[in-house]
Amino acid sequence: MNTTFFDRKLSPHEHAALMEAAKHRALEARREAIDAFWAAARHALARAARRMAEALHAKEPACRP
Numbered sequence: 001m002n003t004t005f006f007d008r009k010l011s012p013h014e015h016a017a018l019m020e021a022a023k024h025r026a027l028e029a030r031r032e033a034i035d036a037f038w039a040a041a042r043h044a045l046a047r048a049a050r051r052m053a054e055a056l057h058a059k060e061p062a063c064r065p
Contacts, residue, residue, distance in 0.1 A: 010018065
């Protein structure tokens with residue numbers, strides 16, 4: 001009979017190790033998501049500032065009446 005690691009009941013030590021590893025992966029994924037959010041926010045702000053500077057220095061107004 002073929003059995004896998006999860007076909008048997010885990011010992012408390014194995015279960016704790018498995019949960020700790022899952023917690024570590026979740027925290028790592030959360031940190032990556034937060035970092036990606038702030039990187040995108042910085043990029044968007046930099047792009048907006050660049051466009052604002054271009055509009056202020058343009059010879060023609062950005063919008064016409």
